[in-house]
Amino acid sequence: MVGGIKSLIICASAALAACTPTPPTLIVRKEWRTLTTSEKAEYINAVKCILAKPALTPEGSPPTGHGVISRYDNLVYTHIQQTMQVHYVGHFLAWHRLFTATYEKMLRNECGYTGAQPYWDWTLDAADITASPVFDPVTGFGGNGPWVPSDPTSWMPPVPGRTGGGCVVDGPFAGINDLVHLGPESSLVYNPQCLKRDLAPSFASMYLGMNQTQLTLSQPDFGWFNAVVEGSPNFDASGVHGGGHFGVGGTFGQMGDLYTSPADPIFHLHHANLDRLWWSWQSLNLPARLSDISGPSIIMDPTSPNVTLAHPLSVGVSGVDTTVGDVMKIDACGTGGSMCYTYDSLYTLL
Ligand SMILES: *[C@@H]1O[C@H](CO)[C@@H](O)[C@H](O)[C@H]1NC(C)=O
Ligand SMILES: *[C@@H]1O[C@H](CO)[C@@H](O)[C@H](O)[C@H]1NC(C)=O
Ligand SMILES: [Cu+2]
Numbered sequence: 327m328v329g330g331i332k333s334l335i336i337c338a339s340a341a342l343a344a345c346t347p348t349p350p351t352l353i354v355r356k357e358w359r360t361l362t363t364s365e366k367a368e369y370i371n372a373v374k375c376i377l378a379k380p381a382l383t384p385e386g387s388p389p390t391g392h393g394v395i396s397r398y399d400n401l402v403y404t405h406i407q408q409t410m411q412v413h414y415v416g417h418f419l420a421w422h423r424l425f426t427a428t429y430e431k432m433l434r435n436e437c438g439y440t441g442a443q444p445y446w447d448w449t450l451d452a453a454d455i456t457a458s459p460v461f462d463p464v465t466g467f468g469g470n471g472p473w474v475p476s477d478p479t480s481w482m483p484p485v486p487g488r489t490g491g492g493c494v495v496d497g498p499f500a501g502i503n504d505l506v507h508l509g510p511e512s513s514l515v516y517n518p519q520c521l522k523r524d525l526a527p528s529f530a531s532m533y534l535g536m537n538q539t540q541l542t543l544s545q546p547d548f549g550w551f552n553a554v555v556e557g558s559p560n561f562d563a564s565g566v567h568g569g570g571h572f573g574v575g576g577t578f579g580q581m582g583d584l585y586t587s588p589a590d591p592i593f594h595l596h597h598a599n600l601d602r603l604w605w606s607w608q609s610l611n612l613p614a615r616l617s618d619i620s621g622p623s624i625i626m627d628p629t630s631p632n633v634t635l636a637h638p639l640s641v642g643v644s645g646v647d648t649t650v651g652d653v654m655k656i657d658a659c660g661t662g663g664s665m666c667y668t669y670d671s672l673y674t675l676l
Contacts, residue, residue: 350659350666353430353442355598357670358466359450359459365441366465370498372439373398373591376432377505382643393507393516397436401429402508404642406585409512413584414556416549416621416633419604420650425588426597427653427665428645442667445598448534448570455530455573456489460595461497467592468497470525474578484577486561487528491578493520499591509586521590524576529561533569536676542566543607543673548618551607555600566603570596605656606673616654 361369379397394403405412405425412421430443451458461469474491476484494500504518532538542565545551557565564572574596575581580589587593608615617635624630635651652664659666 352657352659353434353667355442355445355602355667355669357447357450358444358595360670361441361444363465368439369433369441369444370467372433372437374498375437376429379436389514391515393514393518395507395516397432399507400642400644401425401432402506402586402588403514404640404644405588406508406512406514407642408640409585410625414559414626415623416552416619417623417637417639417650418556418621419552419600420619420637420653421639422597423601423604423653423656423665424639424645424648425641426594426601427667428641429594430667432644443598444595445602445669446570446592446595447599447602448530448566448573448596449536449539452531452535455527455534456525460592461525463496466497467590467595468494468500468521469523471495471523471579474524476577480577482577483561485524485526485529485572485575485582487526488524488576488578489526490522491524491576492522494523506580506586506589509580509589510583511585521580523574523579523590524582525579526573526576529564529576530569530573533557533564533566534573538566538569539603539673540676542603543610543675545607547620548615549620551604552621555603567600570600601656602669603673605669608654609672610675617651619650619654 377396377398381394381397381400394400412418426443433439446460448455456470460466463469470490471492471494472490499505499521503520505521506519507516508514509517542551542554545554555565556567557563571587572582574592575583575587575590580586581593619635620632622628622630623633623637633650635649637650638647639649640647648664655663656665657668
């Protein structure tokens with residue numbers, strides 16, 4: 327819709343030129359460490375721009391005193407609001423594919439970013455995520471927070487091997503006490519917070535290695551594939567999804583918060599790689615896997631009807647409502663689907 331209007335405006339001003347709307351161009355997502363220093367800086371600057379832009383309003387039916395201040399918050403709000411509908415369900419990967427592609431479009435259309443959403447291939451760092459280039463204080467997203475002891479009265483057991491928990495002390499998001507406006511958990515009221523991380527390198531190395539990635543990639547159908555990606559909320563039976571969230575966010579960081587996790591900009595690099603893993607799996611047998619979808623439509627309820635291609639997906643005010651079927655294919659520019667990006671490389675079965 328927006329693109330249509332934009333091309334009409336361009337057409338109206340292109341005097342006498344033959345006027346055909348330009349199809350969207352394919353963009354190529356790359357691994358964070360393969361970007362040049364200036365490409366990394368361009369991405370981080372676009373993230374800062376979205377963090378500083380005012381939110382689109384109205385946003386659903388926010389509670390009085392809600393914390394949807396920035397354009398970035400629109401997506402955090404949408405994620406919190408739909409947390410119980412889009413995790414541990416058959417459309418988990420489809421919804422998050424749409425979510426991160428929406429963010430990518432926001433960076434490009436609203437902040438002038440010219441690249442694609444980068445991904446974080448954690449298999450390269452599983453041996454020690456603390457040394458990962460994504461946490462670089464100069465060219466990355468900054469690193470861990472200082473140690474905060476676990477709360478012995480909490481209902482949640484601490485993430486095994488957690489090492490931090492406080493406000494991130496270096497990188498582009500350090501020292502900002504109101505970077506995050508929503509959460510913790512499902513709270514939507516304005517609550518200014520710093521960005522926190524609580525790296526758990528031993529936990530990450532259990533779930534983010536090539537061995538776990540191969541186990542995931544070798545699943546025979548979508549139901550199994552999705553189940554192995556998401557694992558269970560139990561720390562003993564996580565998957566690559568939980569490996570990234572709890573490995574980075576631990577107990578106290580936003581990445582470890584099922585609701586507020588997109589408040590850490592690294593969320594989208596993690597989810598881009600999960601999406602890349604799904605596309606890698608789909609690409610092993612595209613004729614069958616472009617339409618293979620199943621899994622519960624209600625969170626962790628195996629008796630709920632299986633999700634189908636017609637299942638609705640929404641990212642609130644940030645995009646047009648669509649269906650699972652619309653996002654099954656990436657690299658779909660101008661061919662009916664709305665996912666107009668691809669990856670520079672995929673995982674293959676070893
Ligand atoms: C993968 O390797 C890690 C680190 O050695 C180990 O902790 C984990 O259990 C392994 N996972 C699988 C699925 O083999
Ligand atoms: C969902 O589909 C799977 C096969 O993909 C099947 O085994 C399961 O019984 C179905 N669940 C429901 C609730 O229909
Ligand atoms: Cu999520």
